[in-house]
Amino acid sequence: MRWGDILPTMPRIIHTGQALVDATAMIPALPQQGQNVMAADWNQHAGGAVNILAAAARSGAHCVHAGAIGTGPNGDLIRAALAVEGVGWSAPAVAHRDTALCVVLVEPSAERTFVTTLGAERLLTVDALATSDPRLGDLVCVTGYSVAVDSTWEPLEAWLATLPDGVEVVLDPGAVFATLPAATRDAMLAATTVWTSNQEEADDLLAALGRPRPDTAGTDMADAAHALAGVLPGRVVVVRDGRHGCAVGVGGTTTDVPGFPQEPVDTNGAGDAHTGVLLAEVARGTDWVEACRRANVAGAITVTRRGPATAPTASEIDAFLTGVREGAGPGTPRA
Numbered sequence: 001m002r003w004g005d006i007l008p009t010m011p012r013i014i015h016t017g018q019a020l021v022d023a024t025a026m027i028p029a030l031p032q033q034g035q036n037v038m039a040a041d042w043n044q045h046a047g048g049a050v051n052i053l054a055a056a057a058r059s060g061a062h063c064v065h066a067g068a069i070g071t072g073p074n075g076d077l078i079r080a081a082l083a084v085e086g087v088g089w090s091a092p093a094v095a096h097r098d099t100a101l102c103v104v105l106v107e108p109s110a111e112r113t114f115v116t117t118l119g120a121e122r123l124l125t126v127d128a129l130a131t132s133d134p135r136l137g138d139l140v141c142v143t144g145y146s147v148a149v150d151s152t153w154e155p156l157e158a159w160l161a162t163l164p165d166g167v168e169v170v171l172d173p174g175a176v177f178a179t180l181p182a183a184t185r186d187a188m189l190a191a192t193t194v195w196t197s198n199q200e201e202a203d204d205l206l207a208a209l210g211r212p213r214p215d216t217a218g219t220d221m222a223d224a225a226h227a228l229a230g231v232l233p234g235r236v237v238v239v240r241d242g243r244h245g246c247a248v249g250v251g252g253t254t255t256d257v258p259g260f261p262q263e264p265v266d267t268n269g270a271g272d273a274h275t276g277v278l279l280a281e282v283a284r285g286t287d288w289v290e291a292c293r294r295a296n297v298a299g300a301i302t303v304t305r306r307g308p309a310t311a312p313t314a315s316e317i318d319a320f321l322t323g324v325r326e327g328a329g330p331g332t333p334r335a
Contacts, residue, residue, distance in 0.1 A: 011137035011283045013056045013063045013276075015049040016129060016156060017146055017172075018121040019082075021074045022047030024104040024268065026306075030113060045309060046081030047102060048121075051269045052141060052172075055276025055298060055311030057085040061283050065089040066132035066140075070120025072098030081309070091128035094120035110264040110303065122151045129159040136166035139194070139279050144177035147188050160191045170194040172275055178204035189232065196238040196275050199224050206231070219256050222247035226254040236288060240274055242267075245296045250288045257292040260324070264303035266310075273302040273311035297321060 025039035053063045065082060069075045071093045078099055082089055100119030106112050124146075134140055140163065146152040160169060171177075171192040177185065178201065185208070195202075202224040206213055213220070213227040221241040228237045229249035237249040245259030264270075277298035281291035297320050301312040312320070 010062060011139060012135075013053065013061050013139050013141065013279050013283060014066050014132045014134055015053050015063070015141040016066050016124075016132075016159075017049040017052075017141060017143035018152075019046065019050050019065055019067055019069060019078045020048035020100055020102045020116070020121060021045070021077055022104050022268070023101050024106060026106050029107055030105065044077075046078050047104075047269070047309065049141070049143070050078060050081050050085075050087075051272035051309050051311070052276040052279075053082065053087045054085045054309040055273040056280040056283075057087050057276075058311055058313045059277050059280035059294075059298075059317070060314055061276075061280035063087045064132050066091060066129050068094050068121050068123050068125075068128060070094050070097050070099035072120075074099035074101065075120065085309075090131040090133070092131075094123050097123065104268055106266055106268060110267045112268050116145075118149075122149060124152045124155045126155045126159045126162075129155065130162070134163055134167045136164060137168075137283075139168045139170050139283060141170045141172065141275075141279070142188070142192075143172050144174035144180075144188075147184060148174075148176045148180060153184070157187060157191075168193045170196060170275075170279060172271075173197050173201050173205065175201060175204070177201065178208040182208075192232065192235060194236045194238070195228060195232060196278065197240070198271060199239050199241045202228055202237075202239045219244065219247065221245075222254050222256045225249040229254065238278065238288075238292060240271060240299070242270075243300075246274070246292050248288050248292045255289050255292075257289060257296060259296045260300035260320070262300045262304050266306045267303050269310055270299045270302045272309075274299040276311060277317070294321075 023044050026041040027037050031037040057063050097120040100117040103115040169191050199221045213223040221239045225237045225239040225247040240246040243259050243261040245257050274295040278291050278295035297317045302310050
């Protein structure tokens with residue numbers, strides 16, 4: 001399904017990151033170095049950027065994948081998964097190179113360990129990115145793992161500089177971002193209008209910048225969001241903390257948005273579900289605090305399901321919220 005076949009009626013979510021195939025094994029524990037472990041189960045699904053796009057599409061967003069997709073069985077799997085969700089892709093397939101795998105090892109605690117390989121998804125070009133044709137109000141998603149590799153960062157940096165005014169650039173930094181050279185980090189942060197990460201990623205960046213979060217009466221995630229908002233003035237900052245929910249800094253106010261704790265069976269894709277639903281809600285005009293509340297529900301539901309792209313639909317989020325105690329409210333603001 002090419003993007004030109006879809007006629008959007010509201011701002012779009014355009015993802016520039018890597019769509020990979022997740023090869024997931026359920027294991028009792030990580031083996032010692034040089035040893036073996038028997039997996040209780042395994043599966044293979046589209047993952048990476050597909051998780052965020054699927055989550056957003058299930059909440060009614062118009063989505064397009066602008067990253068590179070290979071030619072081969074893995075690339076075919078990615079395109080099929082996007083088509084099932086009604087998500088388009090804009091760039092032509094990369095000839096003679098297939099999309100790579102991400103090996104995911106999931107322990108009984110739901111903790112995940114990753115081994116990512118490199119393939120066609122790393123062969124970005126400015127022209128290919130431009131086929132997504134971003135417009136006023138669109139939300140362009142960037143992952144820190146694109147910034148970390150020259151073959152994706154160099155064309156991405158050049159293309160971001162061409163975006164028209166009014167396009168939001170959403171950075172999901174990943175664990176790698178804080179370790180990047182300062183000049184690279186600064187260039188990406190200068191282009192960013194929305195930061196969304198987990199608390200560890202936020203704390204790592206603050207430490208790298210010599211700006212550790214203060215200890216206040218607020219939650220750790222709110223302290224981190226508040227500190228990051230000082231580093232990124234005028235931007236929206238969202239910091240997640242798993243079962244505790246998230247905090248959002250916007251317009252000079254940081255708000256704790258409580259989570260909905262569940263017994264997890266697989267945390268793979270929970271952060272992606274949160275990001276996808278968050279952006280889908282913002283695209284439809286929902287305010288940031290309420291968008292975060294619905295994103296928290298998406299993360300809560302996702303961790304109770306096995307697999308990468310297990311985000312709920314909008315109707316499932318509605319049903320969940322119907323069962324929440326009346327008067328819980330979307331969050332507690334903090335100046």
